[in-house]
Amino acid sequence: MYSLGMDIGGTNSVFGIVSEDGRIVKSGSVKTKAYNDFLDYVEAVCDGIRPLVEEVGGFANIGSFGIGAPNGNFYNGTIELAPNLPWKGILPLAQAFRERLGVPVAVTNDANAAAVGEMTYGAARGMRHFIEITLGTGVGSGIIIDGKLVYGHDGFAGELGHVVVERGGRSCGCGNKGCLETYCSATGVARTAKERLETSKEDSLLRAITDRPIESRDVYDAAVKGDRIALEIFEYTGRILGEALANFVAFSAPEAIVLFGGLTKAGDYIMNPVRRAMEDNINVLWRGKVKLLISQLKEADAAVLGAAAVGQSTCRS
Amino acid sequence: MYSLGMDIGGTNSVFGIVSEDGRIVKSGSVKTKAYNDFLDYVEAVCDGIRPLVEEVGGFANIGSFGIGAPNGNFYNGTIELAPNLPWKGILPLAQAFRERLGVPVAVTNDANAAAVGEMTYGAARGMRHFIEITLGTGVGSGIIIDGKLVYGHDGFAGELGHVVVERGGRSCGCGNKGCLETYCSATGVARTAKERLETSKEDSLLRAITDRPIESRDVYDAAVKGDRIALEIFEYTGRILGEALANFVAFSAPEAIVLFGGLTKAGDYIMNPVRRAMEDNINVLWRGKVKLLISQLKEADAAVLGAAAVGQSTCRS
Numbered sequence: 001m002y003s004l005g006m007d008i009g010g011t012n013s014v015f016g017i018v019s020e021d022g023r024i025v026k027s028g029s030v031k032t033k034a035y036n037d038f039l040d041y042v043e044a045v046c047d048g049i050r051p052l053v054e055e056v057g058g059f060a061n062i063g064s065f066g067i068g069a070p071n072g073n074f075y076n077g078t079i080e081l082a083p084n085l086p087w088k089g090i091l092p093l094a095q096a097f098r099e100r101l102g103v104p105v106a107v108t109n110d111a112n113a114a115a116v117g118e119m120t121y122g123a124a125r126g127m128r129h130f131i132e133i134t135l136g137t138g139v140g141s142g143i144i145i146d147g148k149l150v151y152g153h154d155g156f157a158g159e160l161g162h163v164v165v166e167r168g169g170r171s172c173g174c175g176n177k178g179c180l181e182t183y184c185s186a187t188g189v190a191r192t193a194k195e196r197l198e199t200s201k202e203d204s205l206l207r208a209i210t211d212r213p214i215e216s217r218d219v220y221d222a223a224v225k226g227d228r229i230a231l232e233i234f235e236y237t238g239r240i241l242g243e244a245l246a247n248f249v250a251f252s253a254p255e256a257i258v259l260f261g262g263l264t265k266a267g268d269y270i271m272n273p274v275r276r277a278m279e280d281n282i283n284v285l286w287r288g289k290v291k292l293l294i295s296q297l298k299e300a301d302a303a304v305l306g307a308a309a310v311g312q313s314t315c316r317s
Numbered sequence: 318m319y320s321l322g323m324d325i326g327g328t329n330s331v332f333g334i335v336s337e338d339g340r341i342v343k344s345g346s347v348k349t350k351a352y353n354d355f356l357d358y359v360e361a362v363c364d365g366i367r368p369l370v371e372e373v374g375g376f377a378n379i380g381s382f383g384i385g386a387p388n389g390n391f392y393n394g395t396i397e398l399a400p401n402l403p404w405k406g407i408l409p410l411a412q413a414f415r416e417r418l419g420v421p422v423a424v425t426n427d428a429n430a431a432a433v434g435e436m437t438y439g440a441a442r443g444m445r446h447f448i449e450i451t452l453g454t455g456v457g458s459g460i461i462i463d464g465k466l467v468y469g470h471d472g473f474a475g476e477l478g479h480v481v482v483e484r485g486g487r488s489c490g491c492g493n494k495g496c497l498e499t500y501c502s503a504t505g506v507a508r509t510a511k512e513r514l515e516t517s518k519e520d521s522l523l524r525a526i527t528d529r530p531i532e533s534r535d536v537y538d539a540a541v542k543g544d545r546i547a548l549e550i551f552e553y554t555g556r557i558l559g560e561a562l563a564n565f566v567a568f569s570a571p572e573a574i575v576l577f578g579g580l581t582k583a584g585d586y587i588m589n590p591v592r593r594a595m596e597d598n599i600n601v602l603w604r605g606k607v608k609l610l611i612s613q614l615k616e617a618d619a620a621v622l623g624a625a626a627v628g629q630s631t632c633r634s
Binding site for chain 1: 445446460462463465467468469470471472473474475476477479480481484491492493560563564565567568569570571572598600601602603606
């Protein structure tokens with residue numbers, strides 16, 4: 001038996017057929033933004049999926065279809081008010097695919113999918129309690145308690161990127177100020193870099209980048225070369241993230257926190273300050289006891305594998 | 318069938334026999350601090366409980382014994398390193414009572430017990446997702462997800478009184494700085510009062526209290542009379558609590574937050590600023606959607622009822 005998984009991103013929608021041992025055996029994609037009409041998009045995805053399914057023996061061999069999507073709602077099987085997708089309002093995603101493909105469909109958001117992927121195939125195998133934090137363009141989270149994703153009353157639980165960490169701090173896309181995401185996402189790091197360069201006169205390799213905006217990746221490249229401002233940027237980012245993680249632990253007392261996504265590629269430059277701030281701020285009950293791990297999912301596959309795993313765990317239980 | 322419930326406080330340990338419809342039909346207590354030896358204490362409690370049980374037909378009619386205790390650990394049935402009890406180290410509470418009384422015993426902390434009591438008999442009846450915040454000498458919490466208490470990996474989940482809300486803020490008994498508890502407990506309110514009076518010259522009814530430390534209750538009495546400093550103290554306390562609650566919502570997306578304990582007696586003086594700060598800081602996904610409620614448990618009975626309810630839900634499932 002195989003599972004289908006799909007990750008809907010603002011640019012691409014990537015789908016794949018996943019084997020029981022967690023390999024993506026067939027995959028494809030469509031351009032999300034190429035379809036102004038939601039149902040045209042659904043048809044295009046189905047047209048992409050059907051030939052792949054034929055290659056593994058048809059839909060009789062497909063047990064479930066899991067989809068990770070921005071603002072994906074597990075309870076309703078919908079995408080609700082996603083700011084970075086072409087379609088507005090509340091979209092009946094699960095229903096649309098179930099009707100066309102005849103398989104059970106589960107929908108969740110991308111960070112939740114990553115958490116289930118981590119538990120099924122990654123660094124959190126065998127864990128019953130952990131928190132996955134995705135550090136990408138934004139900051140997302142998937143919270144696992146007793147081996148299950150926390151969805152909450154309305155299906156939207158686990159929006160830890162929008163915990164306010166600085167009263168009256170940076171403006172966030174969500175309309176609030178001071179959200180974790182405005183500091184600890186890749187865009188947050190770039191924002192910190194811009195601020196630091198503007199408010200200091202200190203020399204930095206980053207000042208050589210004048211033809212385009214500085215990116216999180218540039219800060220890493222400069223840090224590797226010992227650039228002091230770059231190192232300070234990671235210290236600052238890591239401190240804010242570590243302090244937030246210490247507070248998250250007081251909520252669900254996880255065995256581990258798993259960090260996923262681009263920012264973790266900065267390795268010790270970011271992980272050391274995160275770990276230090278987390279331990280400095282964590283309640284004594286948990287000091288030295290909560291593992292801080294980097295995801296073991298391959299970033300290119302994680303979203304599809306995670307979505308497929310959500311489909312499996314939901315539709316077969 | 319009846320249940321036993323007990324609340325172990327630093328001063329008194331109150332126990333009771335609870336009927337299936339949630340009434341305490343028999344009750345008693347012992348002085349917690351009168352017993353330097355833990356097993357002497359256990360014997361004294363058993364001596365208090367046995368005659369009550371006889372009056373309802375003996376232990377054949379008792380289904381479970383639930384105990385709420387400071388630092389009570391559900392998984393281990395222990396009290397672990399409780400700072401305000403006479404006995405040190407890790408105490409095998411469940412085992413000690415199970416051996417002597419022959420009934421199944423469940424242990425949890427007092428705030429968790431309050432949450433289960435709220436779900437069973439109080440303002441959260443019928444809810445599957447809510448957070449109980451206890452505002453007493455300290456600040457505690459019990460988190461209910463999918464109708465179950467969150468215990469986490471080690472049994473200590475839900476220590477929201479020790480979330481850090483002010484970087485480098487007030488010193489907390491736990492060793493950290495800036496914990497929610499240092500601002501929003503009854504002692505936190507008294508601390509705010511002391512600070513405000515010291516740093517301002519403004520007239521206040523609170524200045525008349527010179528023969529003893531100001532208490533949270535005094536601030537309420539002054540607020541009722543329109544005292545500006547007292548009103549500001551509640552504004553300040555409520556703002557910090559409301560901001561924290563907004564962050565908690567991003568974690569578990571509860572249907573409601575239920576506030577329990579002394580501070581809620583200040584009514585609108587505290588609830589209005591809490592509600593305002595919560596709504597101002599909550600993510601747009603939940604704005605106007607999460608109920609902020611005051612506990613419907615009678616404070617005198619809540620701890621025993623809640624503990625009994627934890628015993629019931631654990632030992633009979």
